[in-house]
Amino acid sequence: MSEVAEMLGRRGGVATFGDLRAVMSARAIRTALADGHIRRVAKGVYALPTSPVALTAARSHGGVVSHLSAAQHWGFGVINRPTLPHITLRPGRVRRLTGLPCSLHWAEVPVLDDVTTPLRTVLDCIRTLPLADALAVADSALRARAVDHDELLAAASAIRGPHRRRILQVAELADLRAESVLESALRALLIEAGLEGFVPQVRVHDAEFSARIDLAHPELRLGLEADGFEHHGGRQALARDCRRQVGLTVRGWRILRFSWEDIRFDGRWVVTSVERASGLAPLTNSALRAA
Template sequence: MTDVVEVLRRRAGTASFGELRGVVPRGAIRTALADGLIRRIARGVYALPPLPDPLAAARAQGGVVSHESAAFLHGMSVLELPDKPQVTVPRGQHRRLSPVSCRLHWADHVPSDGRVTSKLRTVLDCARTLPFDAGLTVADSALRLGMVDRSQLMVAAAELTGPGCRRAGRVAAAADGRAESPLESVFRSILIENGIDGFELQVVIQDGTFSARIDLGHRALRLAAECDGFAHHSSRLALTRDCRRHVNLTVRGWRLLRFTWEDVMFDREWVVASIRAAMAGPAGHHNWAGVGGLSGEALAG
C-alpha cells in the first residue's frame, strides 16, 4: 500500500475511486479527503488541490519556470506532478519573500528572456536531477512529441558538467521516442536498471493472416511484455478483441506477460522476478501453423 497523494501525483493529479482503491485502502482515501490533502472534483473522481501558478512563482522570484513544472507547461509527460512549482534563478540570488510558494533551483546560466526554460534545457534539467525513471519519462515524451532531436539531446548531455551530468548522459543514451506512455518509460527504466537486455519497443509481429504490435518484445525468446492501464478494456468488444489477439500471439509461439500500472509503479521487485523467470523458461515454439487443427484464416479471425 502507498500514499494517496503519491498515487495522484503519479497519475498527473487525478484518479477515479477504482484506480485509487487498487493501491490504497478505502479509509486512507477518506482520511486524505477529510484532511484536505485531496479533493473530490466529480462523483468517484479525486484530484490534488491546485498548485500555485508556476509562472506567478517565477515572476515573484525573478526567475524562470523549470524542471518538472516546465516539462508540464511544455506538454511533456511527467512521472509525478511536483508538490510545488519549480523555479530556477541566477546563482547567488536570494529567495524573495512571496506568498507564492515554490521550490528554487540555482544555476549560472538562466535565460533572460521568456518565462520557461527551453525544451532541451528542460529535458536536461529533469534528466540530471530526477530519479532515472522520472527523467526517462520526460526525455521519452520530448522525443516522441518531436520537441527535441535525439542527436541534439545526446550532444547536449555530453557537454554537461557538474552535479548530475552522468545521470543526464545515462538518460539521454536510453531515451527513445517510441515509448508511447509514461508507463512504458517506467517499465523500460526497470529493465535497464536491472540489466535485463534484449527487449525492443513497439515490435511488430505479422504473417500473411495476422499482424500485431506489442509494447516490448524479445525476439530471440519470443517474449512479449505489455503494460495495461486501469481502463485498458473500455468495452466488451475491446475485451473480445484483446483475447483474440492474445490467442493469436500465443499460437505463433509468443508468450505474453501483462503488467498493470500498479505492478510497474509499486511492485517492481515482482515485475523483475517475473520477467527473469519467463526469460529462464523455454523460448516460444516456432511452428505454429496448423496448431490444434486450425488454419491460418481461422487463427486470424
C-alpha cells in the same frame, strides 16, 4: 473583464506593477484588485485568478518555470506531478519572501517565455529525477519531436560536473518509440535490473494478423505489456484484447501484462517475473507449488 485583466491576459496572466502602470493608471489597477479581477501574488506582482500556477509562481519570484513543471508546460509525460512548482532563479538572486510557495533552483538557463527550453527541461529532469521519471520525460520529448536525440546527446556530452556520466547514460537510453510514461517506467525497471534485449514497440505481423508489443525480446519471443486501465475499460476493448492475445500466442509469443500498480509499486515482482519467463531465474519451490 476589466482593462487590467485584459492586459494581464495578453501578458500570459502575470505582470509586475511597473508593467501595468506603464499602460494604465494606478487607480485602475487598485480597482481591478478590489473587484477580484486580479490578485496580488507577490510584492509588485499581479496575476489573473486563473493564470497558470507554475508561471505565476515563477514570476512572483522573478524566475522561470523549470524541471518537472516545465515538462508539464511543454506537454511531456510526467509520472509523478510535482507537489510545488519548480522555479529556477539566476545565481545570486534572493528568494522573495512574499512569493508563492515553490521548489527553487539557481542556474543560468535558456528560456522561452519564462519557461526553460524543451532541451534544458529534459536535461534538468534527467539530472534530478529517478530513472523511470527521467526516461518518461525524455522519451515523450523525443516522441513529440520537441527535442532531437542527436541534439540531446550533444548537450549531455557538453555537460561538465559530477552528474555528467549519468546524464549522458540516460540521454543515450531515451527512445522516441515509447508510447506512454508507463512503458518508460517498465523499461527503466528492466534497465536497472540489467535485463537486456527488450525493444520498444515491436511489430508482429503476417498476412492475417498485426500487433505491436510495448516491450519485446524478439529472440525469446517474450513480450511485456504496460497496461493502463483507460485502454481496457469496455467490452469492445476486452474483445479486441482477447483476439490480440490469442493471435500473439498462436504465433509463439508469450505475453506478460503488468498494471500501473505492478510497475510503480511492486517493481521487484515485475523484474522477478520477467527473469523467470526469460529463464534467468528459476522458480522457487513455493512458487512451483503455487503454480
